[in-house]
Amino acid sequence: MAGTKIEFDDIRIGFGKGSDRKEVLDGVSFSIEDGEFVSVLGPSGCGKSTLLTMAAGFLKPDSGRLVVDGKPVTGPDRDRGVVFQQYAIFPWMSVRKNIAFGLTLRANRRSRSEIDASVDRYIELMGLGGFENALPKQLSGGMRQRVAIARAYATDPSVLLMDEPFGALDAQTRGFMQELLHDANQEERRTAMFITHSVEEAIFLSHRVVVLTGRPTTVHEVVDVPVPMPRTAESRTSSQFIELRRHLEEVMRSMTTFTAAGAPQ
Amino acid sequence: MSRLLGRALWSLGGFALFLVLWYAVALAGVFPPGQLPRPDEILSTLVERFRDRGLLLDVRLSVLRVLIGVAVGCALALPVGFLLAWYRPLRLMFDPLISFFRALPPIALIPLVIVYLGIGEQARLSILIYAAFFSSVVVIYEGIAATDEIYIRAARSMGASQLELFTRVVVPLAVPQVLVGVRVALGVCWATLVAAELIAAQRGLGATIQDAAGFFQIEMVYGGVVLIGLSALVMDRLLALVMKRAVRWQERVGG
Ligand SMILES: Nc1ncnc2c1ncn2[C@@H]1O[C@H](COP(=O)(O)OP(=O)(O)O)[C@@H](O)[C@H]1O
Ligand SMILES: [Mg+2]
Numbered sequence: 365m366a367g368t369k370i371e372f373d374d375i376r377i378g379f380g381k382g383s384d385r386k387e388v389l390d391g392v393s394f395s396i397e398d399g400e401f402v403s404v405l406g407p408s409g410c411g412k413s414t415l416l417t418m419a420a421g422f423l424k425p426d427s428g429r430l431v432v433d434g435k436p437v438t439g440p441d442r443d444r445g446v447v448f449q450q451y452a453i454f455p456w457m458s459v460r461k462n463i464a465f466g467l468t469l470r471a472n473r474r475s476r477s478e479i480d481a482s483v484d485r486y487i488e489l490m491g492l493g494g495f496e497n498a499l500p501k502q503l504s505g506g507m508r509q510r511v512a513i514a515r516a517y518a519t520d521p522s523v524l525l526m527d528e529p530f531g532a533l534d535a536q537t538r539g540f541m542q543e544l545l546h547d548a549n550q551e552e553r554r555t556a557m558f559i560t561h562s563v564e565e566a567i568f569l570s571h572r573v574v575v576l577t578g579r580p581t582t583v584h585e586v587v588d589v590p591v592p593m594p595r596t597a598e599s600r601t602s603s604q605f606i607e608l609r610r611h612l613e614e615v616m617r618s619m620t621t622f623t624a625a626g627a628p629q
Numbered sequence: 630m631s632r633l634l635g636r637a638l639w640s641l642g643g644f645a646l647f648l649v650l651w652y653a654v655a656l657a658g659v660f661p662p663g664q665l666p667r668p669d670e671i672l673s674t675l676v677e678r679f680r681d682r683g684l685l686l687d688v689r690l691s692v693l694r695v696l697i698g699v700a701v702g703c704a705l706a707l708p709v710g711f712l713l714a715w716y717r718p719l720r721l722m723f724d725p726l727i728s729f730f731r732a733l734p735p736i737a738l739i740p741l742v743i744v745y746l747g748i749g750e751q752a753r754l755s756i757l758i759y760a761a762f763f764s765s766v767v768v769i770y771e772g773i774a775a776t777d778e779i780y781i782r783a784a785r786s787m788g789a790s791q792l793e794l795f796t797r798v799v800v801p802l803a804v805p806q807v808l809v810g811v812r813v814a815l816g817v818c819w820a821t822l823v824a825a826e827l828i829a830a831q832r833g834l835g836a837t838i839q840d841a842a843g844f845f846q847i848e849m850v851y852g853g854v855v856l857i858g859l860s861a862l863v864m865d866r867l868l869a870l871v872m873k874r875a876v877r878w879q880e881r882v883g884g
Binding site for chain 1: 878
C-alpha cells in the first residue's frame with residue numbers, strides 16, 4: 365500500500381515565555397511515504413529532536429498538523445517505534461529481556477514461543493548473538509544501540525523514529541552501524557524517520573534527505589538520494605554520493621556561518 | 630576469593646590495632662583503677678552473662694525491635710514515597726511537613742509517647758517505626774522522582790500501560806534507592822532503639838547498659854556497647870550484601 369505515512373504540516377513550536385521566548389520550529393512541512401527511509405538533517409539545536417519527539421507523541425506542536433497513518437498524533441503509540449539519542453535500553457535487563465520487553469506488554473501480548481522466535485530473529489539481525497544474557501553496562505555504545513534498534517523492531521511498529529542513534533559513537537563504529545542498520549532495514553522494510561547532523565550518514569541511509577535551516581527553523585530543501593539501493597560500503601565512493609555530499613556539506617556550512625553571524629544563541 | 634580474604638584480613642587488622650591500643654591505655658593506668666576494664670575482662674563478663682543471666686534474650690529483643698521498626702517503617706514509607714514522587718501536588722504539600730518530622734530527633738518524642746502509650750512494647754515500637762519511616766521516606770521518594778524520563782518514554786512508545794510503567798519500569802529502577810532508604814532507616818533505628826530502651830525497658834541491650842551503669846558494673850556497660858555495635862554492624866553488612874546483588878546492573882560500581 366503506497367501513500368503518505370508521516371506528514372508534518374506547517375509545524376510551529378517555541379519554548380519559554382516573554383523575553384525568554386525562543387521560537388524553534390517556524391512552519392516545518394514535509395512528508396514521508398510508505399516504505400521510505402528519510403533522514404532529517406540540520407544544524408545542532410535547530411529542533412530535530414523536537415520534531416521527532418512530536419512524531420513519537422510526547423510533545424504537541426503549538427500549531428500545525430502532524431498525521432501518522434492517516435491519524436493525527438495524540439500521544440505515544442506502539443505503532444511508532446522510537447530509538448533515542450541517549451541509551452534508553454533498560455539497564456536492569458539482559459539484552460534478551462530488553463528486546464522481549466515490548467512483546468510482553470499487554471498491548472502486544474504474544475505467546476512465549478512467538479516471543480522467543482521474534483527475539484531470536486532480531487538478535488540475529490542486529491548481530492547480537494552471544495550477548496543475549498549480557499547486561500547493558502557490559503556493552504559498548506554501539507552494541508547498546510543495536511539492542512535499542514532490535515527492541516524497536518521487535519514490537520513490529522509501522523514506522524521507526526530514530527534520533528541520532530549513532531551520534532555518540534566513534535567514526536569507525538558509526539560507519540559500521542550505518543551499514544548494519546541499512547542491511548537490517550532492507551530486510552524489514554520499515555518506514556523510517558532518521559535524525560542526524562551527519563551529511564554522510566543521511567545520504568548513506570536514505571531515499572530522501574530533508575534539510576532544515578538554523579533557528580527559527582524551516583525546511584531548506586528536500587533532496588532525493590540518487591544512489592541505488594541496496595547500499596554497500598562502496599556506495600560511499602560512487603560519484604553521485606560524493607557529489608551530493610559536497611552539495612549538502614556546502615549547505616550545512618553556509619547555515620552554520622549564517623547562524624553564527626545572526627542573533628546570539 | 631583471595632581478594633575477599635585480603636579485605637577481611639585488613640579489617641581484622643584495624644580491630645586488632647584498636648585492641649592493642651586499648652590494652653596499652655588500660656595497662657598504663659591512665660584512668661583510676663576500675664574505670665577502664667581490659668578487653669578480656671569485658672569478654673569474660675559477656676561470657677558469664679550469656680551463660681547465667683540470659684543476655685542472649687536481650688540481644689534478641691533489641692535486634693527484633695530494630696527489625697520490626699525497620700520493616701514496618703519502610704513498608705509504610707514505600708507506598709508513601711511512590712505517591713509523593715508520582716503526584717507533584719502531594720509532594721508540594723507534604724514535603725515541608727516531612728522535613729520537619731524528619732529533622733525532629735525521635736528521641737525527643739519519647740516523653741510524649743510515654744504519655745500516650747505508656748512504657749510498654751507498643752511505645753518502643755512506635756518510636757522505632759516513626760524513626761524508620763521518616764528517615765527512609767525522603768530517600769525513597771527522591772530516588773523514585775529521579776527516575777530517568779527516557780525509560781518511561783521508551784516503555785510508553787512500546788505500548789506500556791500506566792500499571793505496566795509502574796510495575797515494570799519505575800519499581801525495578803527504584804530498587805537500589807529503596808535499599809539505600811532501608812539502610813539509612815537501619816542506622817537511625819539502632820540509634821533510637823538504645824535511647825528508647827535506656828528510658829523505658831526491662832530487657833534489651835539499652836536496658837542492660839542502664840542497669841549495669843546503675844550498679845557501677847563498668848565491664849557490662851562496655852560489654853553492652855560492644856554488643857550493640859556488633860549487632861548493628863552485622864545487620865548493616867548483611868544489607869550491604871543484599872544491595873550488592875540487587876544493584877549488579879548499575880553502571881557505577883560501589884566500593
Ligand atoms: N522542553 C524544552 N524546553 C525548552 N527548550 C527546549 C525544549 N526542548 C528543546 N528546546 C530548545 O529547542 C531547541 C531545539 O532543540 P532540539 O530539538 O533538541 O535540537 P536538535 O535535536 O536539532 O539539536 C534548542 O535550542 C533547545 O534548547
Ligand atoms: Mg537532538
